[in-house]
Amino acid sequence: MLDATAPKFDRLPAGVGVGYKPQHFEAILNDPGAVCWLEIHAENYMGDGGRPLAQLRHLAERFAISVHGVGLSIGGEGRLDPEHLARLRHLVSWLNPASFSEHLAWSTHDSGFLNDLLPLPYTEATLTRVADHIDEVQETVGRRMLLENPSNYLAFDSSTMAEVDFLRDLTRRTSCGLLLDVNNVFVSATNQKTDPISYLDAFPIDAVGEIHLGGHDEDEDDHGDVLLIDSHGKPVVDPVWALYAHTIARGGPRPTLIEWDNDVPDWPELAAEAARAQTVLEGAVG
Amino acid sequence: MTSSQTTFVEALLAPDLPVPDGLVDPAGLPAGKRFDVYRNNVAVSLADALETAFPVLAKLLGSANFRSLAGLFLRAHPPRTPLMMHYGADMPGFLEAFEPLAHLGYLPDIARLELALRRSYHAADATGIDPALLQSTPPDRLMAATLKIAPAVIVLRSRWPIHAIWQFNTAEGAPKPQMQAEDVLITRPEFDPDVTRLGPGAAAFINALQSGAPFAQALDTAQAEAPTFDLTHTLGLLLAGQAITELDDSQ
Numbered sequence: 001m002l003d004a005t006a007p008k009f010d011r012l013p014a015g016v017g018v019g020y021k022p023q024h025f026e027a028i029l030n031d032p033g034a035v036c037w038l039e040i041h042a043e044n045y046m047g048d049g050g051r052p053l054a055q056l057r058h059l060a061e062r063f064a065i066s067v068h069g070v071g072l073s074i075g076g077e078g079r080l081d082p083e084h085l086a087r088l089r090h091l092v093s094w095l096n097p098a099s100f101s102e103h104l105a106w107s108t109h110d111s112g113f114l115n116d117l118l119p120l121p122y123t124e125a126t127l128t129r130v131a132d133h134i135d136e137v138q139e140t141v142g143r144r145m146l147l148e149n150p151s152n153y154l155a156f157d158s159s160t161m162a163e164v165d166f167l168r169d170l171t172r173r174t175s176c177g178l179l180l181d182v183n184n185v186f187v188s189a190t191n192q193k194t195d196p197i198s199y200l201d202a203f204p205i206d207a208v209g210e211i212h213l214g215g216h217d218e219d220e221d222d223h224g225d226v227l228l229i230d231s232h233g234k235p236v237v238d239p240v241w242a243l244y245a246h247t248i249a250r251g252g253p254r255p256t257l258i259e260w261d262n263d264v265p266d267w268p269e270l271a272a273e274a275a276r277a278q279t280v281l282e283g284a285v286g
Numbered sequence: 287m288t289s290s291q292t293t294f295v296e297a298l299l300a301p302d303l304p305v306p307d308g309l310v311d312p313a314g315l316p317a318g319k320r321f322d323v324y325r326n327n328v329a330v331s332l333a334d335a336l337e338t339a340f341p342v343l344a345k346l347l348g349s350a351n352f353r354s355l356a357g358l359f360l361r362a363h364p365p366r367t368p369l370m371m372h373y374g375a376d377m378p379g380f381l382e383a384f385e386p387l388a389h390l391g392y393l394p395d396i397a398r399l400e401l402a403l404r405r406s407y408h409a410a411d412a413t414g415i416d417p418a419l420l421q422s423t424p425p426d427r428l429m430a431a432t433l434k435i436a437p438a439v440i441v442l443r444s445r446w447p448i449h450a451i452w453q454f455n456t457a458e459g460a461p462k463p464q465m466q467a468e469d470v471l472i473t474r475p476e477f478d479p480d481v482t483r484l485g486p487g488a489a490a491f492i493n494a495l496q497s498g499a500p501f502a503q504a505l506d507t508a509q510a511e512a513p514t515f516d517l518t519h520t521l522g523l524l525l526a527g528q529a530i531t532e533l534d535d536s537q
Contacts, residue, residue: 043368047408048437051477054411071368077291084368109295112364115335116327118294121308153324154309154317191320193312221311222318229323 009064009098012037012210012255015281016274017066019232019259025055027267029062034278035271037064037098039257043071045095046087056095064098066210066257067091071113074133074147075106075120085140092141099210099255101146101179102137104130104167121156122166127173134174146209148179151216151230152188163188164202171207178204181212182244183236183259187228196243205251213244213277214259233262235273244277248284256281298325299361332360332373339374340400342455343393355384371408374401392446399448399470399481402440406472406479409438414475414528420521427535429502433495434532435524438474441489441496443467449483473527482523487515492524500537 017037020028028035038059045056045067059065072084092100105117120126138145149167161169167178180203189196215234221227236244236258248254258273290306297303301322309317333356337344344352363376378394378401387393414436423431442448449470450463469489471482484492487508494504508515524530 043370046369047371049411050408050438050474052408054477073368077289081367087369106291108368109291111295111299112366113368114295114298114328114364115331115368115370116324118291118298118324121290154311154320157308157310157314191312219323221320223311223313223315225311227320227323 009037009060012064012066012098014253014255016277017064017255017257018270018274019068019257019261020059021260021264022052022055023264024267024270025059028059031267031271032063033271034275035063037066037255039066039068039259042067042069042088042091042100045091060095060097065095066099066101066255067095067097069100069102070117071107072102072137073106073108073113074102074137075104075118075126075130076108076133077106077129078108078110080133080136081108085137088137089141092143099146100141100143101148101210103148103150104170105150117150119150119152119154119156122159122161122163124160127161127166127169131170131173134170134176138174138176144175144177146177146179148181148212149184149203150188151181151184151191151228153191153227153229155192162202164199164204168204168207171204176207177209178207179210179212180205180208180247180254181214181259182247183212183214183216183240184230186237186240186243187216187230190226190228193225197246200243200247201250203247205247208251208254211244211247211254211256212259213240213256213273214261231262232259235269236276241276241280245280245283248280253281253284297321298328299364301325329357329360332365333357335365335370335373336360336377339404340377340397342396342400342452343377345455346390346393346396346451347387355387358384371404377401392444392448392451395442395444395446395448396451398444399442399452402442402472403479403481406438406440406474407477409436409474412436412438412528412531414525415530415533417525419533420525420530423533423535428533429500429505430537431501431533431535432498432537433501433530434534435492435496436474436527436529436531438472438479439492439496439524439527439529440472441484441492442470442472443489444470449481452481471523471527473524473529475526475528480527482527484523485512485514485516485519487512488520488523491515491517491520492529 015036020038214232217229217231219227305321336356365373377397381394445467447463453460469484490511491508494507
């Protein structure tokens with residue numbers, strides 16, 4: 001239970017957070033280091049009880065929590081799943097997190113839930129559909145949400161808009177905020193042979209409520225060109241740190257998350273990544 | 287007209303289908319291998335989820351065989367909701383109909399046991415009654431009472447030695463399974479489910495309580511099935527497992 005003297009986490013602090021993994025529960029409580037907030041994947045906390053919810057209740061007393069959905073399929077052609085929306089509303093209403101975010105992607109279709117963030121063509125029709133879905137989410141969950149830019153491995157020849165323009169239009173139509181994943185920017189720019197700095201400089205920075213940093217894998221396409229894959233299984237690479245520093249210098253300190261979901265390291269290694277992000281944030285202030 | 291996401295999904299789940307038209311690389315050429323990133327993400331992430339859900343099945347079959355099975359399963363039964371904690375509910379039925387593994391008749395029940403463990407893990411919290419309450423209730427009132435059973439409590443009945451097979455594959459030095467029917471009780475005293483083998487009649491007794499039958503009726507059911515039903519031992523298991531959350535003797 002939150003007691004009256006506990007700080008109220010009504011927004012994410014402009015410091016560093018990590019993606020919460022249950023194996024770090026004790027370590028985070030004992031030695032959080034630079035970490036002052038935590039992000040959870042919404043779908044992992046939609047059970048009825050047990051350890052996951054008990055841990056979350058405990059952590060929420062001490063840390064601001066960001067709820068990050070991975071299953072809403074906001075870009076889906078069909079209507080949003082009302083049962084899943086209801087589950088999200090329930091989680092957000094009892095937890096009252098500092099932030100709620102989802103992805104510019106789709107993952108559900110008539111055949112089922114595909115457990116991946118699938119790509120969208122950037123067209124007027126997609127824009128209208130996604131804006132309607134964001135409106136519905138914000139109305140149902142009862143708060144402003146942040147929408148995350150994707151990692152792209154391919155493009156649609158039907159696209160008529162640049163991704164940054166698409167995202168900017170969405171913020172105007174729905175008043176949603178944005179979650180800027182700098183690793184996704186680097187992955188997409190490399191894969192699409194575009195300039196990540198131009199993308200970042202065009203990004204509607206005032207709408208950014210959170211930044212993600214993570215690692216990626218390297219592969220190649222049919223023509224031997226480098227193909228980066230967003231895997232969240234490695235340290236953040238130096239070019240992404242440089243893009244992050246560029247972003248913070250431009251927009252000022254923002255809540256920044258280290259995302260490490262696969263081959264999760266021991267706490268000290270993750271805490272060291274968080275400390276590195278903290279150094280960048282402090283550099284911007286000082 | 288087929289929607290573009292329908293075409294995308296069909297190609298996603300069938301590696302032998304061509305990459306859908308209109309997906310391109312930076313030079314405007316067909317996406318080719320770039321589309322395979324999504325194919326791979328879907329297949330690997332779902333197979334990983336199944337391996338997490340069914341560690342004993344994976345051990346019994348061997349990792350490579352299990353991954354092949356998972357590849358067939360995830361295409362026939364993609365998740366129905368984004369809650370991966372429940373993914374795999376169709377696995378027992380899938381295994382029952384899967385000819386190549388028909389000689390391993392116990393696999394569907396092992397899958398049921400692993401599903402039940404996850405269900406119990408995520409079930410609603412509940413606090414067990416004080417054991418003294420059971421002792422202090424007069425026998426005639428107890429016989430008429432109904433006992434509420436915790437949501438995390440699950441009983442499984444199998445014609446296979448599922449408890450012995452599960453133990454043999456999860457506990458060091460557990461004895462080799464002998465062919466016999468076994469009933470299993472899952473309780474969750476705090477956060478980790480416990481698995482216990484039940485004696486004769488106990489599964490019928492607990493099932494009756496779960497369906498709301500009064501104590502006397504549950505006892506009759508158990509004794510009709512097994513005259514050797516051990517009531518004291520069974521109540522001890524339930525109390526230790528925080529499985530009885532309410533004793534209603536108001537009738």
